[in-house]
Amino acid sequence: MEPHTDDSPRLTARQQQILELIQSTIARTGSPPTRAEIAAELGFRSPNAAEEHLQALARKGVIELLGGISRGIRLKSETLQALHTSRIKGIGKQFDLPLGVSSEMLALPLVGRVAAGYPILAQEHIDQVYNVEPYMFSRRPDFLLKVRGMSMRDAGIMDGDLLAVQKTTEAKNGQIVVARLGDDVTVKRYRRTKAGIELAPENPDFDTIHIQSDEIDFALEGVAVGLIRNTMLM
Known part of the structure; x- marks a missing residue:
């Protein structure tokens, strides 16, 4: 059973993996992964498979894709807020953000x-x-x-x-x-x-x-x- 909240869309297990990979890559390098890097990390046969999952995430409003840019993947602020809220409630490690929990601006x-x-x-x-x-x-x-x-x-x-x-x-x-x-x-x-x-x-x-x-x-x-x-x- 996939953890979810009213604030976040329901994702498949693979989509959650890709979301985690995007978060961890941004945290480690400061920029999102390329399609080729996603494919290599998750064992896809080609970057096209990664692109299909990214398009699905974009349709669900989780990410924004910038056309013509190899690393043109943005986590939407609404997604980050939902993930942050899920962490506060203790829901699922796939919603574990690197940033410490804090409600302060x-x-x-x-x-x-x-x-x-x-x-x-x-x-x-x-x-x-x-x-x-x-x-x-x-x-x-x-x-x-x-x-x-x-x-x-x-x-x-x-x-x-x-x-x-x-x-x-x-x-x-x-x-x-x-x-x-x-x-x-x-x-x-x-x-x-x-x-x-x-x-x-x-x-x-x-x-x-x-x-x-x-x-x-x-x-x-x-x-x-x-x-x-x-x-x-x-």
Whole structure:
């Protein structure tokens, strides 16, 4: 018997598996999986099978699919709220979110232009503060950053989106990070190699940034833990 609540649609066991995989991948890397990654993880013969299940989840209103983007999968805020409520009620481990249970709103500063040599959360960098629900994120964020440009398009991160960031100076390979290069703050996928650090875009129109170990104007500011549309905060 499948656990469910009045707030969430009834899912098949396979659909629940895919939903769990999407959640865990976002929590681990900052972006959703590709169809090929879903197929490989769950033993499907082809990405087409994963696509069929994703379409079913989209029809049930659990996720949103962005056309033409390999990682264009979004968990809807209503889905995250239903999962969060299910966890509070102790219903089923498939509704277990990485974020700790809390009914308190988060006060998150929106970081604007960053000046070199100053902490990213310095008061002069804060444009405003938003109060948001904690269930919207895979882990508790420390600040929001407005995305500029389309270099992370294929990870489903668009110009104008608000990236939720957990502040840290360390990251794992494959995570989406916020890094500072002098006066510029960039959102990229992090990789550490023998030659140094690579900040890779998710759009073939943009080049990978290569950081040598002796470059002193580089700083890792945090890792992505969620993404929201600016209109959700109105």
